[in-house]
Amino acid sequence: MIERLCIIGVGLIGGSLARALREAGACQEVVGAGRNAGNLQTAVDLGVIDRFETDLARAVAGADMVVVCVPLGAMEAVFAGIRGQLEKHAVLTDAGSAKGSVIEAAQRAFGHVPEFFVPGHPIAGTEQSGVEASFSSLYVDRRVILTPLPATAANATDRVREMWQAAGAQVVSMDPVHHDAVLAATSHLPHVLAFSLVDTLSRLDETDEVFDYAAGGFRDFTRIASSDPVMWRDICVANGDAIQLMIEHYIADLQSVSEAIQNQDGERLLDIFSRARAARDRYIDKQGRSG
Amino acid sequence: MIERLCIIGVGLIGGSLARALREAGACQEVVGAGRNAGNLQTAVDLGVIDRFETDLARAVAGADMVVVCVPLGAMEAVFAGIRGQLEKHAVLTDAGSAKGSVIEAAQRAFGHVPEFFVPGHPIAGTEQSGVEASFSSLYVDRRVILTPLPATAANATDRVREMWQAAGAQVVSMDPVHHDAVLAATSHLPHVLAFSLVDTLSRLDETDEVFDYAAGGFRDFTRIASSDPVMWRDICVANGDAIQLMIEHYIADLQSVSEAIQNQDGERLLDIFSRARAARDRYIDKQGRSG
Numbered sequence: 001m002i003e004r005l006c007i008i009g010v011g012l013i014g015g016s017l018a019r020a021l022r023e024a025g026a027c028q029e030v031v032g033a034g035r036n037a038g039n040l041q042t043a044v045d046l047g048v049i050d051r052f053e054t055d056l057a058r059a060v061a062g063a064d065m066v067v068v069c070v071p072l073g074a075m076e077a078v079f080a081g082i083r084g085q086l087e088k089h090a091v092l093t094d095a096g097s098a099k100g101s102v103i104e105a106a107q108r109a110f111g112h113v114p115e116f117f118v119p120g121h122p123i124a125g126t127e128q129s130g131v132e133a134s135f136s137s138l139y140v141d142r143r144v145i146l147t148p149l150p151a152t153a154a155n156a157t158d159r160v161r162e163m164w165q166a167a168g169a170q171v172v173s174m175d176p177v178h179h180d181a182v183l184a185a186t187s188h189l190p191h192v193l194a195f196s197l198v199d200t201l202s203r204l205d206e207t208d209e210v211f212d213y214a215a216g217g218f219r220d221f222t223r224i225a226s227s228d229p230v231m232w233r234d235i236c237v238a239n240g241d242a243i244q245l246m247i248e249h250y251i252a253d254l255q256s257v258s259e260a261i262q263n264q265d266g267e268r269l270l271d272i273f274s275r276a277r278a279a280r281d282r283y284i285d286k287q288g289r290s291g
Numbered sequence: 292m293i294e295r296l297c298i299i300g301v302g303l304i305g306g307s308l309a310r311a312l313r314e315a316g317a318c319q320e321v322v323g324a325g326r327n328a329g330n331l332q333t334a335v336d337l338g339v340i341d342r343f344e345t346d347l348a349r350a351v352a353g354a355d356m357v358v359v360c361v362p363l364g365a366m367e368a369v370f371a372g373i374r375g376q377l378e379k380h381a382v383l384t385d386a387g388s389a390k391g392s393v394i395e396a397a398q399r400a401f402g403h404v405p406e407f408f409v410p411g412h413p414i415a416g417t418e419q420s421g422v423e424a425s426f427s428s429l430y431v432d433r434r435v436i437l438t439p440l441p442a443t444a445a446n447a448t449d450r451v452r453e454m455w456q457a458a459g460a461q462v463v464s465m466d467p468v469h470h471d472a473v474l475a476a477t478s479h480l481p482h483v484l485a486f487s488l489v490d491t492l493s494r495l496d497e498t499d500e501v502f503d504y505a506a507g508g509f510r511d512f513t514r515i516a517s518s519d520p521v522m523w524r525d526i527c528v529a530n531g532d533a534i535q536l537m538i539e540h541y542i543a544d545l546q547s548v549s550e551a552i553q554n555q556d557g558e559r560l561l562d563i564f565s566r567a568r569a570a571r572d573r574y575i576d577k578q579g580r581s582g
Binding site: 192 | 508548
């Protein structure tokens with residue numbers, strides 16, 4: 001049981017966690033924190049949080065669990081703002097989509113990575129953002145990856161794991177470098193590709209016409225290009241090396257498809273497309289198990 | 292009113308057209324044709340067609356409307372098979388996703404592009420294929436592009452337009468070269484990108500894990516990679532020049548995103564991502580009008 005949960009950054013991710021924990025009876029009080037009082041008041045009105053503070057020191061006072069759900073680029077400033085203000089028994093975690101950069105931010109802000117800090121990443125979300133889009137079942141059957149360091153207190157990791165489990169998630173642990181490589185492949189690269197495709201098309205001469213003749217598949221394919229640009233800018237800066245590596249891989253593969261097209265090499269194209277369809281169908285089957 | 296409709300290739304596209312026209316009372320009899328008698332019998336059992344022929348000459352006998360819905364690579368053989376067999380008053384059209392190559396196929400098979408042939412392309416479909424996936428409302432409020440040539444009989448174009456309108460579609464006319472450029476951008480490129488992404492990921496060392504941690508957005512993004520590989524091989528061969536040009540555009544833009552990531556140029560990334568989101572949201576709003 002969490003006595004006082006402090007959510008710093010009450011948007012889709014933080015708001016949904018607060019809703020889930022309240023609904024599960026897993027926390028007694030939720031304090032929201034952030035810079036925008038209007039947004040925080042909305043969160044109170046929606047019943048997502050009990051009260052809010054715009055001052056970070058006041059926000060974390062008395063909290064036994066502090067979850068930082070701000071864009072990656074704002075992590076270090078938040079850490080600096082709560083340094084020395086946390087309760088002795090408090091556990092600190094975050095929900096950033098890249099882990100190496102958050103760990104570095106903690107190191108810079110605190111002087112070392114605190115033993116009570118458990119880096120985390122819920123693999124959930126939609127292209128929506130903001131507390132209005134939050135809902136209590138966002139994490140049900142979703143993965144949450146924790147990337148504790150050797151120095152991280154086992155007890156802190158346990159408490160963060162229990163929190164996410166109470167929200168319905170499946171929690172796994174992973175090395176932060178490995179996390180960043182896997183996420184670069186499976187989430188960061190696709191987002192970059194989708195943003196890039198829509199941007200390419202929007203700069204063609206006949207843009208209006210192009211979008212006019214886009215069919216249903218295009219809408220699905222580009223849905224993730226409606227995601228929050230600030231969040232994705234921060235991810236690309238924070239996990240740049242891993243993302244760049246994946247882009248290089250991808251461009252090489254795409255160039256080889258392009259060559260096959262140039263050579264009218266139908267056999268090779270059929271090979272690639274069949275292998276891709278089989279891989280995706282295998283993946284869909286796997287996902288079917290956990291919904 | 293169509294007296295006898297002949298659908299050559301009874302899958303998702305041909306089957307859905309037959310269903311729609313029957314439901315609208317816009318045709319009296321539907322004859323299916325193809326090479327696979329088992330599939331055609333399924334189409335009869337499902338009530339999609341009245342009867343079938345596996346011999347093309349017999350299939351088109353007595354038909355006043357012949358619609359060829361086979362993969363692009365099979366067009367020329369079908370045209371050769373029906374050459375000299377069509378009724379004098381018959382109109383011929385197709386549903387191929389690229390138009391230049393179909394027109395060339397007709398030219399080779401018939402010796403010239405017949406005046407009764409109206410090249411066409413319904414912008415509809417799902418990643419499913421086969422007559423079992425067909426449904427009568429597939430074309431409702433969807434675009435159908437016709438690309439008649441100067442020599443095409445106006446009366447033939449009118450009859451094909453009326454057919455698609457009876458199926459619920461919005462019919463527009465376009466130059467075939469322009470059609471192929473627009474579709475390369477809006478449909479062919481995204482499919483190549485999706486196939487290529489899944490293929491890239493499926494050849495990483497930790498493939499299982501990669502797909503394990505893929506979230507909802509990835510499923511949407513890669514849905515089109517579950518499309519029929521044969522159909523897409525044919526499209527890539529048939530519309531190769533236009534697709535290659537789009538891939539080149541895309542790689543150049545992606546490389547510039549990659550550079551911005553390398554330089555940690557957050558401003559440039561935010562610019563690109565914001566522009567893309569705005570373009571997509573504008574497009575979504577437009578589509579909202581027609582559902």
